[in-house]
Amino acid sequence: MAALTSPAADSGRDELVDLIQRFVESLAEVCERLPFHVHREKLRSITTLAALAIAIIFAWKLSRSPSNHQRRQRKQPGPLPARANASLHANMIVQSSEASTSSGDLGVQDVADEFIPPVKLTLGQLVRQRLCEGRKVTCRLLGVILEETSPEEIQKHATVRSSVLEVLLEIAKHCDLYLMERILDDESEERVLSTLKDAGVFTSGGLVTDKVLFCSTENGCSSFVRQLEPDWHIDSNPEIIFPLARFIKYELYISPSRPERTASNVFTSTSLEQFFGVSA
Known part of the structure:
Protein backbone atom coordinates (compact mmCIF):
# COMPACT_ATOMS: atom_id res chain seq x y z
CA MET A 1 0.00 0.00 0.00
CA ILE A 116 20.10 35.70 -2.49
CA PRO A 117 21.39 39.07 -1.21
CA PRO A 118 20.12 42.24 -2.94
CA VAL A 119 22.06 43.02 -6.10
CA LYS A 120 23.90 46.35 -5.92
CA LEU A 121 23.38 48.14 -9.22
CA THR A 122 26.06 50.20 -10.90
CA LEU A 123 25.46 53.89 -11.59
CA GLY A 124 24.89 53.10 -15.26
CA GLN A 125 22.24 50.52 -14.37
CA LEU A 126 20.60 52.97 -11.98
CA VAL A 127 20.49 55.64 -14.68
CA ARG A 128 18.85 53.30 -17.19
CA GLN A 129 16.44 52.00 -14.58
CA ARG A 130 15.36 55.40 -13.27
CA LEU A 131 15.01 56.82 -16.77
CA CYS A 132 12.89 53.80 -17.80
CA GLU A 133 15.36 53.13 -20.63
CA GLY A 134 14.60 56.57 -22.12
CA ARG A 135 16.90 57.34 -25.03
CA LYS A 136 16.66 61.14 -25.35
CA VAL A 137 17.01 63.62 -22.47
CA THR A 138 16.91 67.42 -22.37
CA CYS A 139 18.19 69.26 -19.30
CA ARG A 140 18.44 72.87 -18.12
CA LEU A 141 21.74 74.10 -16.75
CA LEU A 142 20.75 76.65 -14.11
CA GLY A 143 19.99 75.08 -10.74
CA VAL A 144 20.61 71.57 -12.07
CA ILE A 145 24.12 71.36 -13.55
CA LEU A 146 25.36 74.79 -12.54
CA GLU A 147 25.51 76.28 -9.06
CA GLU A 148 24.04 79.50 -10.45
CA THR A 149 20.26 79.89 -10.58
CA SER A 150 19.71 82.95 -12.80
CA PRO A 151 21.01 84.34 -16.14
CA GLU A 152 22.27 87.42 -14.29
CA GLU A 153 24.61 85.26 -12.21
CA ILE A 154 26.26 83.58 -15.18
CA GLN A 155 27.06 87.01 -16.60
CA LYS A 156 29.70 87.09 -13.83
CA HIS A 157 30.65 83.45 -13.24
CA ALA A 158 29.59 79.85 -13.94
CA THR A 159 30.34 76.84 -11.75
CA VAL A 160 29.56 73.18 -12.43
CA ARG A 161 28.25 71.37 -9.35
CA SER A 162 30.89 68.73 -8.58
CA SER A 163 28.38 66.29 -7.10
CA VAL A 164 26.35 66.14 -10.31
CA LEU A 165 29.24 65.56 -12.72
CA GLU A 166 29.39 61.75 -12.44
CA VAL A 167 25.64 61.38 -12.98
CA LEU A 168 25.71 63.82 -15.91
CA LEU A 169 28.46 61.89 -17.66
CA GLU A 170 26.60 58.61 -17.12
CA ILE A 171 23.42 60.05 -18.63
CA ALA A 172 25.43 61.33 -21.62
CA LYS A 173 26.91 57.86 -22.05
CA HIS A 174 23.57 56.05 -22.22
CA CYS A 175 21.26 58.74 -23.65
CA ASP A 176 21.11 61.36 -26.37
CA LEU A 177 21.56 64.31 -24.01
CA TYR A 178 20.96 67.99 -24.79
CA LEU A 179 21.73 70.84 -22.38
CA MET A 180 20.07 74.24 -22.71
CA GLU A 181 19.89 77.61 -21.00
CA ARG A 182 18.63 81.16 -21.30
CA ILE A 183 21.40 83.75 -21.44
CA LEU A 184 21.55 87.54 -21.64
CA ASP A 185 24.70 88.01 -23.75
CA ASP A 186 27.28 86.18 -25.85
CA GLU A 187 29.85 86.35 -23.07
CA SER A 188 27.60 84.20 -20.89
CA GLU A 189 27.49 81.53 -23.60
CA GLU A 190 31.27 81.47 -23.87
CA ARG A 191 31.60 81.36 -20.10
CA VAL A 192 29.23 78.40 -19.73
CA LEU A 193 30.86 76.39 -22.53
CA SER A 194 34.31 77.05 -21.09
CA THR A 195 33.16 75.97 -17.63
CA LEU A 196 31.62 72.75 -18.96
CA LYS A 197 34.78 71.99 -20.92
CA ASP A 198 37.04 72.58 -17.91
CA ALA A 199 34.84 70.28 -15.81
CA GLY A 200 35.36 67.45 -18.33
CA VAL A 201 31.78 67.28 -19.58
CA PHE A 202 32.86 66.92 -23.20
CA THR A 203 35.56 64.30 -22.62
CA SER A 204 33.29 61.23 -22.42
CA GLY A 205 32.24 61.48 -26.08
CA GLY A 206 28.54 61.37 -25.25
CA LEU A 207 28.10 65.13 -25.16
CA VAL A 208 29.47 67.72 -27.59
CA THR A 209 29.27 71.51 -27.67
CA ASP A 210 26.70 71.39 -30.48
CA LYS A 211 24.27 69.78 -28.02
CA VAL A 212 24.46 72.74 -25.63
CA LEU A 213 21.71 75.12 -26.76
CA PHE A 214 21.22 78.77 -25.80
CA CYS A 215 18.32 81.16 -26.20
CA SER A 216 17.27 84.59 -24.90
CA THR A 217 13.81 83.72 -23.50
CA GLU A 218 12.12 81.03 -21.42
CA ASN A 219 9.78 80.37 -24.32
CA GLY A 220 12.86 79.60 -26.37
CA CYS A 221 13.79 76.81 -23.94
CA SER A 222 10.27 75.40 -24.14
CA SER A 223 10.48 75.46 -27.93
CA PHE A 224 13.78 73.55 -27.83
CA VAL A 225 12.14 70.83 -25.73
CA ARG A 226 9.04 70.62 -27.91
CA GLN A 227 11.14 70.32 -31.08
CA LEU A 228 13.51 67.70 -29.68
CA GLU A 229 10.64 65.56 -28.26
CA PRO A 230 12.70 63.92 -25.48
CA ASP A 231 11.66 60.97 -23.36
CA TRP A 232 12.69 63.05 -20.30
CA HIS A 233 13.05 66.75 -19.62
CA ILE A 234 14.86 67.97 -16.50
CA ASP A 235 14.32 71.52 -15.29
CA SER A 236 14.39 73.75 -12.22
CA ASN A 237 11.81 76.22 -13.52
CA PRO A 238 8.19 75.30 -12.69
CA GLU A 239 6.95 77.66 -15.41
CA ILE A 240 8.67 75.39 -17.93
CA ILE A 241 8.06 72.01 -16.30
CA PHE A 242 4.31 72.05 -15.73
CA PRO A 243 3.12 73.49 -19.07
CA LEU A 244 5.30 70.91 -20.86
CA ALA A 245 3.86 67.99 -18.92
CA ARG A 246 1.15 67.54 -21.57
CA PHE A 247 3.71 66.98 -24.31
CA ILE A 248 6.65 65.16 -22.68
CA LYS A 249 6.50 61.54 -21.53
CA TYR A 250 8.43 62.09 -18.27
CA GLU A 251 9.79 65.16 -16.49
CA LEU A 252 12.02 65.70 -13.48
CA TYR A 253 11.50 68.90 -11.51
CA ILE A 254 14.57 69.90 -9.47
CA SER A 255 13.36 71.86 -6.47
CA PRO A 256 14.43 72.26 -2.80
CA SER A 257 10.79 71.83 -1.78
CA ARG A 258 8.16 69.42 -3.05
CA PRO A 259 5.28 71.18 -4.82
CA GLU A 260 1.78 70.58 -3.52
CA ARG A 261 0.41 69.24 -6.79
CA THR A 262 2.18 67.80 -9.83
CA ALA A 263 1.18 65.89 -12.93
CA SER A 264 1.42 62.11 -12.80
CA ASN A 265 4.39 62.11 -15.18
CA VAL A 266 6.35 64.78 -13.28
CA PHE A 267 8.85 63.56 -10.67
CA THR A 268 10.40 65.83 -8.05
CA SER A 269 13.86 65.73 -6.48
CA THR A 270 16.09 68.13 -4.57
CA SER A 271 18.94 67.46 -7.01
CA LEU A 272 19.72 65.42 -10.11
CA GLU A 273 22.13 63.16 -8.23
CA GLN A 274 19.64 62.57 -5.44
CA PHE A 275 17.10 61.30 -7.96
CA PHE A 276 19.56 58.57 -8.94
CA GLY A 277 20.47 57.74 -5.35
CA VAL A 278 23.92 59.36 -5.41
CA SER A 279 24.97 61.12 -2.22
CA ALA A 280 26.17 64.67 -2.57
Missing part, protein backbone atom coordinates in the same frame (compact mmCIF):
# COMPACT_ATOMS: atom_id res chain seq x y z
CA ALA A 2 1.45 3.37 -1.01
CA ALA A 3 2.51 5.60 1.85
CA LEU A 4 0.48 8.77 2.33
CA THR A 5 2.28 12.12 2.56
CA SER A 6 1.01 14.69 5.04
CA PRO A 7 -0.18 18.13 3.91
CA ALA A 8 2.67 19.70 5.88
CA ALA A 9 5.24 17.65 3.96
CA ASP A 10 3.62 18.54 0.62
CA SER A 11 3.59 22.21 1.61
CA GLY A 12 7.26 22.11 2.65
CA ARG A 13 8.23 20.40 -0.61
CA ASP A 14 6.30 22.96 -2.67
CA GLU A 15 7.98 25.80 -0.79
CA LEU A 16 11.40 24.25 -1.40
CA VAL A 17 10.74 23.85 -5.13
CA ASP A 18 9.50 27.44 -5.32
CA LEU A 19 12.58 28.68 -3.44
CA ILE A 20 14.98 26.84 -5.76
CA GLN A 21 13.19 28.18 -8.84
CA ARG A 22 13.40 31.72 -7.48
CA PHE A 23 17.09 31.27 -6.69
CA VAL A 24 17.89 29.97 -10.19
CA GLU A 25 15.99 32.86 -11.81
CA SER A 26 17.79 35.39 -9.58
CA LEU A 27 21.18 33.83 -10.33
CA ALA A 28 20.50 33.93 -14.07
CA GLU A 29 19.48 37.59 -13.82
CA VAL A 30 22.65 38.44 -11.89
CA CYS A 31 24.80 36.65 -14.48
CA GLU A 32 23.20 38.62 -17.31
CA ARG A 33 24.23 41.88 -15.60
CA LEU A 34 27.85 40.83 -15.13
CA PRO A 35 30.37 42.67 -17.35
CA PHE A 36 31.87 39.32 -18.43
CA HIS A 37 30.45 36.20 -20.07
CA VAL A 38 29.55 33.23 -17.89
CA HIS A 39 29.65 29.80 -19.58
CA ARG A 40 26.25 28.09 -19.41
CA GLU A 41 27.66 24.69 -18.41
CA LYS A 42 29.59 26.25 -15.53
CA LEU A 43 26.51 28.22 -14.53
CA ARG A 44 24.44 25.01 -14.52
CA SER A 45 26.98 23.28 -12.23
CA ILE A 46 27.11 26.24 -9.87
CA THR A 47 23.32 26.44 -9.82
CA THR A 48 23.01 22.75 -9.00
CA LEU A 49 25.40 23.02 -6.06
CA ALA A 50 23.69 26.15 -4.78
CA ALA A 51 20.26 24.53 -5.05
CA LEU A 52 21.49 21.49 -3.13
CA ALA A 53 22.88 23.74 -0.39
CA ILE A 54 19.56 25.59 -0.12
CA ALA A 55 17.70 22.28 0.11
CA ILE A 56 19.91 21.12 2.99
CA ILE A 57 19.58 24.41 4.89
CA PHE A 58 15.84 24.54 4.28
CA ALA A 59 15.37 21.00 5.59
CA TRP A 60 17.50 21.81 8.63
CA LYS A 61 15.45 24.92 9.41
CA LEU A 62 12.20 22.98 9.10
CA SER A 63 13.49 20.20 11.38
CA ARG A 64 14.39 22.72 14.09
CA SER A 65 11.11 24.64 13.97
CA PRO A 66 8.39 23.48 16.39
CA SER A 67 5.33 21.83 14.90
CA ASN A 68 2.41 23.99 13.91
CA HIS A 69 0.26 22.11 16.35
CA GLN A 70 2.51 22.97 19.30
CA ARG A 71 2.85 26.63 18.32
CA ARG A 72 -0.87 27.10 17.96
CA GLN A 73 -2.12 25.38 21.09
CA ARG A 74 -4.66 27.53 22.88
CA LYS A 75 -6.43 27.23 26.17
CA GLN A 76 -9.71 25.45 25.51
CA PRO A 77 -12.83 27.48 26.39
CA GLY A 78 -15.71 26.10 28.36
CA PRO A 79 -18.60 24.16 26.78
CA LEU A 80 -20.52 26.07 24.12
CA PRO A 81 -23.82 25.45 22.39
CA ALA A 82 -23.55 23.06 19.45
CA ARG A 83 -23.99 25.79 16.75
CA ALA A 84 -21.51 28.19 18.38
CA ASN A 85 -19.02 25.35 18.92
CA ALA A 86 -19.17 24.39 15.22
CA SER A 87 -18.69 28.00 14.14
CA LEU A 88 -15.74 28.47 16.48
CA HIS A 89 -14.17 25.25 15.21
CA ALA A 90 -14.47 26.40 11.60
CA ASN A 91 -12.92 29.79 12.41
CA MET A 92 -10.01 28.13 14.20
CA ILE A 93 -9.35 25.93 11.14
CA VAL A 94 -9.30 28.96 8.82
CA GLN A 95 -7.05 30.97 11.16
CA SER A 96 -4.69 28.02 11.60
CA SER A 97 -4.45 27.57 7.82
CA GLU A 98 -3.72 31.29 7.27
CA ALA A 99 -1.10 31.34 10.01
CA SER A 100 0.56 28.23 8.60
CA THR A 101 0.71 29.74 5.11
CA SER A 102 2.09 33.02 6.45
CA SER A 103 4.69 31.22 8.56
CA GLY A 104 5.74 29.11 5.59
CA ASP A 105 6.12 32.15 3.34
CA LEU A 106 8.22 33.92 5.96
CA GLY A 107 10.42 30.86 6.35
CA VAL A 108 11.02 30.65 2.62
CA GLN A 109 11.72 34.40 2.46
CA ASP A 110 14.25 34.14 5.31
CA VAL A 111 16.16 31.41 3.50
CA ALA A 112 15.93 33.30 0.19
CA ASP A 113 17.28 36.50 1.77
CA GLU A 114 20.12 34.51 3.30
CA PHE A 115 21.27 33.02 -0.02
Whole structure:
Protein backbone atom coordinates (compact mmCIF):
# COMPACT_ATOMS: atom_id res chain seq x y z
CA MET A 1 0.00 0.00 0.00
CA ALA A 2 1.45 3.37 -1.01
CA ALA A 3 2.51 5.60 1.85
CA LEU A 4 0.48 8.77 2.33
CA THR A 5 2.28 12.12 2.56
CA SER A 6 1.01 14.69 5.04
CA PRO A 7 -0.18 18.13 3.91
CA ALA A 8 2.67 19.70 5.88
CA ALA A 9 5.24 17.65 3.96
CA ASP A 10 3.62 18.54 0.62
CA SER A 11 3.59 22.21 1.61
CA GLY A 12 7.26 22.11 2.65
CA ARG A 13 8.23 20.40 -0.61
CA ASP A 14 6.30 22.96 -2.67
CA GLU A 15 7.98 25.80 -0.79
CA LEU A 16 11.40 24.25 -1.40
CA VAL A 17 10.74 23.85 -5.13
CA ASP A 18 9.50 27.44 -5.32
CA LEU A 19 12.58 28.68 -3.44
CA ILE A 20 14.98 26.84 -5.76
CA GLN A 21 13.19 28.18 -8.84
CA ARG A 22 13.40 31.72 -7.48
CA PHE A 23 17.09 31.27 -6.69
CA VAL A 24 17.89 29.97 -10.19
CA GLU A 25 15.99 32.86 -11.81
CA SER A 26 17.79 35.39 -9.58
CA LEU A 27 21.18 33.83 -10.33
CA ALA A 28 20.50 33.93 -14.07
CA GLU A 29 19.48 37.59 -13.82
CA VAL A 30 22.65 38.44 -11.89
CA CYS A 31 24.80 36.65 -14.48
CA GLU A 32 23.20 38.62 -17.31
CA ARG A 33 24.23 41.88 -15.60
CA LEU A 34 27.85 40.83 -15.13
CA PRO A 35 30.37 42.67 -17.35
CA PHE A 36 31.87 39.32 -18.43
CA HIS A 37 30.45 36.20 -20.07
CA VAL A 38 29.55 33.23 -17.89
CA HIS A 39 29.65 29.80 -19.58
CA ARG A 40 26.25 28.09 -19.41
CA GLU A 41 27.66 24.69 -18.41
CA LYS A 42 29.59 26.25 -15.53
CA LEU A 43 26.51 28.22 -14.53
CA ARG A 44 24.44 25.01 -14.52
CA SER A 45 26.98 23.28 -12.23
CA ILE A 46 27.11 26.24 -9.87
CA THR A 47 23.32 26.44 -9.82
CA THR A 48 23.01 22.75 -9.00
CA LEU A 49 25.40 23.02 -6.06
CA ALA A 50 23.69 26.15 -4.78
CA ALA A 51 20.26 24.53 -5.05
CA LEU A 52 21.49 21.49 -3.13
CA ALA A 53 22.88 23.74 -0.39
CA ILE A 54 19.56 25.59 -0.12
CA ALA A 55 17.70 22.28 0.11
CA ILE A 56 19.91 21.12 2.99
CA ILE A 57 19.58 24.41 4.89
CA PHE A 58 15.84 24.54 4.28
CA ALA A 59 15.37 21.00 5.59
CA TRP A 60 17.50 21.81 8.63
CA LYS A 61 15.45 24.92 9.41
CA LEU A 62 12.20 22.98 9.10
CA SER A 63 13.49 20.20 11.38
CA ARG A 64 14.39 22.72 14.09
CA SER A 65 11.11 24.64 13.97
CA PRO A 66 8.39 23.48 16.39
CA SER A 67 5.33 21.83 14.90
CA ASN A 68 2.41 23.99 13.91
CA HIS A 69 0.26 22.11 16.35
CA GLN A 70 2.51 22.97 19.30
CA ARG A 71 2.85 26.63 18.32
CA ARG A 72 -0.87 27.10 17.96
CA GLN A 73 -2.12 25.38 21.09
CA ARG A 74 -4.66 27.53 22.88
CA LYS A 75 -6.43 27.23 26.17
CA GLN A 76 -9.71 25.45 25.51
CA PRO A 77 -12.83 27.48 26.39
CA GLY A 78 -15.71 26.10 28.36
CA PRO A 79 -18.60 24.16 26.78
CA LEU A 80 -20.52 26.07 24.12
CA PRO A 81 -23.82 25.45 22.39
CA ALA A 82 -23.55 23.06 19.45
CA ARG A 83 -23.99 25.79 16.75
CA ALA A 84 -21.51 28.19 18.38
CA ASN A 85 -19.02 25.35 18.92
CA ALA A 86 -19.17 24.39 15.22
CA SER A 87 -18.69 28.00 14.14
CA LEU A 88 -15.74 28.47 16.48
CA HIS A 89 -14.17 25.25 15.21
CA ALA A 90 -14.47 26.40 11.60
CA ASN A 91 -12.92 29.79 12.41
CA MET A 92 -10.01 28.13 14.20
CA ILE A 93 -9.35 25.93 11.14
CA VAL A 94 -9.30 28.96 8.82
CA GLN A 95 -7.05 30.97 11.16
CA SER A 96 -4.69 28.02 11.60
CA SER A 97 -4.45 27.57 7.82
CA GLU A 98 -3.72 31.29 7.27
CA ALA A 99 -1.10 31.34 10.01
CA SER A 100 0.56 28.23 8.60
CA THR A 101 0.71 29.74 5.11
CA SER A 102 2.09 33.02 6.45
CA SER A 103 4.69 31.22 8.56
CA GLY A 104 5.74 29.11 5.59
CA ASP A 105 6.12 32.15 3.34
CA LEU A 106 8.22 33.92 5.96
CA GLY A 107 10.42 30.86 6.35
CA VAL A 108 11.02 30.65 2.62
CA GLN A 109 11.72 34.40 2.46
CA ASP A 110 14.25 34.14 5.31
CA VAL A 111 16.16 31.41 3.50
CA ALA A 112 15.93 33.30 0.19
CA ASP A 113 17.28 36.50 1.77
CA GLU A 114 20.12 34.51 3.30
CA PHE A 115 21.27 33.02 -0.02
CA ILE A 116 20.10 35.70 -2.49
CA PRO A 117 21.39 39.07 -1.21
CA PRO A 118 20.12 42.24 -2.94
CA VAL A 119 22.06 43.02 -6.10
CA LYS A 120 23.90 46.35 -5.92
CA LEU A 121 23.38 48.14 -9.22
CA THR A 122 26.06 50.20 -10.90
CA LEU A 123 25.46 53.89 -11.59
CA GLY A 124 24.89 53.10 -15.26
CA GLN A 125 22.24 50.52 -14.37
CA LEU A 126 20.60 52.97 -11.98
CA VAL A 127 20.49 55.64 -14.68
CA ARG A 128 18.85 53.30 -17.19
CA GLN A 129 16.44 52.00 -14.58
CA ARG A 130 15.36 55.40 -13.27
CA LEU A 131 15.01 56.82 -16.77
CA CYS A 132 12.89 53.80 -17.80
CA GLU A 133 15.36 53.13 -20.63
CA GLY A 134 14.60 56.57 -22.12
CA ARG A 135 16.90 57.34 -25.03
CA LYS A 136 16.66 61.14 -25.35
CA VAL A 137 17.01 63.62 -22.47
CA THR A 138 16.91 67.42 -22.37
CA CYS A 139 18.19 69.26 -19.30
CA ARG A 140 18.44 72.87 -18.12
CA LEU A 141 21.74 74.10 -16.75
CA LEU A 142 20.75 76.65 -14.11
CA GLY A 143 19.99 75.08 -10.74
CA VAL A 144 20.61 71.57 -12.07
CA ILE A 145 24.12 71.36 -13.55
CA LEU A 146 25.36 74.79 -12.54
CA GLU A 147 25.51 76.28 -9.06
CA GLU A 148 24.04 79.50 -10.45
CA THR A 149 20.26 79.89 -10.58
CA SER A 150 19.71 82.95 -12.80
CA PRO A 151 21.01 84.34 -16.14
CA GLU A 152 22.27 87.42 -14.29
CA GLU A 153 24.61 85.26 -12.21
CA ILE A 154 26.26 83.58 -15.18
CA GLN A 155 27.06 87.01 -16.60
CA LYS A 156 29.70 87.09 -13.83
CA HIS A 157 30.65 83.45 -13.24
CA ALA A 158 29.59 79.85 -13.94
CA THR A 159 30.34 76.84 -11.75
CA VAL A 160 29.56 73.18 -12.43
CA ARG A 161 28.25 71.37 -9.35
CA SER A 162 30.89 68.73 -8.58
CA SER A 163 28.38 66.29 -7.10
CA VAL A 164 26.35 66.14 -10.31
CA LEU A 165 29.24 65.56 -12.72
CA GLU A 166 29.39 61.75 -12.44
CA VAL A 167 25.64 61.38 -12.98
CA LEU A 168 25.71 63.82 -15.91
CA LEU A 169 28.46 61.89 -17.66
CA GLU A 170 26.60 58.61 -17.12
CA ILE A 171 23.42 60.05 -18.63
CA ALA A 172 25.43 61.33 -21.62
CA LYS A 173 26.91 57.86 -22.05
CA HIS A 174 23.57 56.05 -22.22
CA CYS A 175 21.26 58.74 -23.65
CA ASP A 176 21.11 61.36 -26.37
CA LEU A 177 21.56 64.31 -24.01
CA TYR A 178 20.96 67.99 -24.79
CA LEU A 179 21.73 70.84 -22.38
CA MET A 180 20.07 74.24 -22.71
CA GLU A 181 19.89 77.61 -21.00
CA ARG A 182 18.63 81.16 -21.30
CA ILE A 183 21.40 83.75 -21.44
CA LEU A 184 21.55 87.54 -21.64
CA ASP A 185 24.70 88.01 -23.75
CA ASP A 186 27.28 86.18 -25.85
CA GLU A 187 29.85 86.35 -23.07
CA SER A 188 27.60 84.20 -20.89
CA GLU A 189 27.49 81.53 -23.60
CA GLU A 190 31.27 81.47 -23.87
CA ARG A 191 31.60 81.36 -20.10
CA VAL A 192 29.23 78.40 -19.73
CA LEU A 193 30.86 76.39 -22.53
CA SER A 194 34.31 77.05 -21.09
CA THR A 195 33.16 75.97 -17.63
CA LEU A 196 31.62 72.75 -18.96
CA LYS A 197 34.78 71.99 -20.92
CA ASP A 198 37.04 72.58 -17.91
CA ALA A 199 34.84 70.28 -15.81
CA GLY A 200 35.36 67.45 -18.33
CA VAL A 201 31.78 67.28 -19.58
CA PHE A 202 32.86 66.92 -23.20
CA THR A 203 35.56 64.30 -22.62
CA SER A 204 33.29 61.23 -22.42
CA GLY A 205 32.24 61.48 -26.08
CA GLY A 206 28.54 61.37 -25.25
CA LEU A 207 28.10 65.13 -25.16
CA VAL A 208 29.47 67.72 -27.59
CA THR A 209 29.27 71.51 -27.67
CA ASP A 210 26.70 71.39 -30.48
CA LYS A 211 24.27 69.78 -28.02
CA VAL A 212 24.46 72.74 -25.63
CA LEU A 213 21.71 75.12 -26.76
CA PHE A 214 21.22 78.77 -25.80
CA CYS A 215 18.32 81.16 -26.20
CA SER A 216 17.27 84.59 -24.90
CA THR A 217 13.81 83.72 -23.50
CA GLU A 218 12.12 81.03 -21.42
CA ASN A 219 9.78 80.37 -24.32
CA GLY A 220 12.86 79.60 -26.37
CA CYS A 221 13.79 76.81 -23.94
CA SER A 222 10.27 75.40 -24.14
CA SER A 223 10.48 75.46 -27.93
CA PHE A 224 13.78 73.55 -27.83
CA VAL A 225 12.14 70.83 -25.73
CA ARG A 226 9.04 70.62 -27.91
CA GLN A 227 11.14 70.32 -31.08
CA LEU A 228 13.51 67.70 -29.68
CA GLU A 229 10.64 65.56 -28.26
CA PRO A 230 12.70 63.92 -25.48
CA ASP A 231 11.66 60.97 -23.36
CA TRP A 232 12.69 63.05 -20.30
CA HIS A 233 13.05 66.75 -19.62
CA ILE A 234 14.86 67.97 -16.50
CA ASP A 235 14.32 71.52 -15.29
CA SER A 236 14.39 73.75 -12.22
CA ASN A 237 11.81 76.22 -13.52
CA PRO A 238 8.19 75.30 -12.69
CA GLU A 239 6.95 77.66 -15.41
CA ILE A 240 8.67 75.39 -17.93
CA ILE A 241 8.06 72.01 -16.30
CA PHE A 242 4.31 72.05 -15.73
CA PRO A 243 3.12 73.49 -19.07
CA LEU A 244 5.30 70.91 -20.86
CA ALA A 245 3.86 67.99 -18.92
CA ARG A 246 1.15 67.54 -21.57
CA PHE A 247 3.71 66.98 -24.31
CA ILE A 248 6.65 65.16 -22.68
CA LYS A 249 6.50 61.54 -21.53
CA TYR A 250 8.43 62.09 -18.27
CA GLU A 251 9.79 65.16 -16.49
CA LEU A 252 12.02 65.70 -13.48
CA TYR A 253 11.50 68.90 -11.51
CA ILE A 254 14.57 69.90 -9.47
CA SER A 255 13.36 71.86 -6.47
CA PRO A 256 14.43 72.26 -2.80
CA SER A 257 10.79 71.83 -1.78
CA ARG A 258 8.16 69.42 -3.05
CA PRO A 259 5.28 71.18 -4.82
CA GLU A 260 1.78 70.58 -3.52
CA ARG A 261 0.41 69.24 -6.79
CA THR A 262 2.18 67.80 -9.83
CA ALA A 263 1.18 65.89 -12.93
CA SER A 264 1.42 62.11 -12.80
CA ASN A 265 4.39 62.11 -15.18
CA VAL A 266 6.35 64.78 -13.28
CA PHE A 267 8.85 63.56 -10.67
CA THR A 268 10.40 65.83 -8.05
CA SER A 269 13.86 65.73 -6.48
CA THR A 270 16.09 68.13 -4.57
CA SER A 271 18.94 67.46 -7.01
CA LEU A 272 19.72 65.42 -10.11
CA GLU A 273 22.13 63.16 -8.23
CA GLN A 274 19.64 62.57 -5.44
CA PHE A 275 17.10 61.30 -7.96
CA PHE A 276 19.56 58.57 -8.94
CA GLY A 277 20.47 57.74 -5.35
CA VAL A 278 23.92 59.36 -5.41
CA SER A 279 24.97 61.12 -2.22
CA ALA A 280 26.17 64.67 -2.57
